[in-house]
Amino acid sequence: MEAPSTRFPVSHKKLSLNIKGNETTLVICGYDDHILVMVSQIGSMGTILHARKEEGISLLPTFNVSVIFGKRDEPMLVACARQLIEQISSSGSTRPLVLSLGLKDHSAETLRGIVASVIENRIW
């Protein structure tokens, strides 16, 4: 067993799922200032989104979700990122999310499965 001082500073989880018949790789990494979630069915990162909670004076939180690389005409991907950042924020973490979705299908069922799996295996 190694000493805590030599522990790698970024924690991560990796798992393989089967979502609607598609082999799906899920990697979740916790950096100091971001959470990276990588979901791949196509062997690459695919579309990359950035989601963060916006600071405001309102009691109700607001979130900024945007596609920073890839498909900008798939609203389900943005919805997936929004669901995850809401979950991260409600858990008390202030870290923004970098989400990569390399998917074969963009159906609501697939994205619901992804969101559920990420929340079940969260590291925040």
Add this chain to the structure above:
Amino acid sequence: MVLEKINDLAIEDKESIMSTEIGSSSSNQRLSIEPDEDGAEITCFSEEVRDVTLHFQIIRLQKQIYAWIGCNSAKIGHIYAAAFTRPSNSVSITSILGGSSDNTGSSIARRLVMKTGLNIVLACNIPKNSPMLEADAELILVKKLISLGYTRAKPQLPPTP
């Protein structure tokens, strides 16, 4: 090595992960590799360079590699995507996150693609105005990618008629 089956969970501090400690007089590495034929292969290690600790994380997907370089901290830093692009097979690079006036890491990403032939997404938090540190980090990362067997030949241009 026995591969993970579908729906198995791999967590960094679980005993099933293979880990190797490598010590030398000039560097101190801890190497952890999680192989997975069909999914992602994750390699994490750290190295002491010029009184600074550089952390490296490599996530290999079938057609793309994500790499993170951390300098003394675990912040994600700036993110760049780089790859060979048609029609001339030159290397194109774009900033994905951060990297406006400070584009530290963009040159690393470009040269990674040139030297390894891979489709790369690179995250790097090396401070700006540290060219020697950038060069050292790039060298270590390229050597590791080659030693892991991830490199491939540069795509050839189709023959001109």
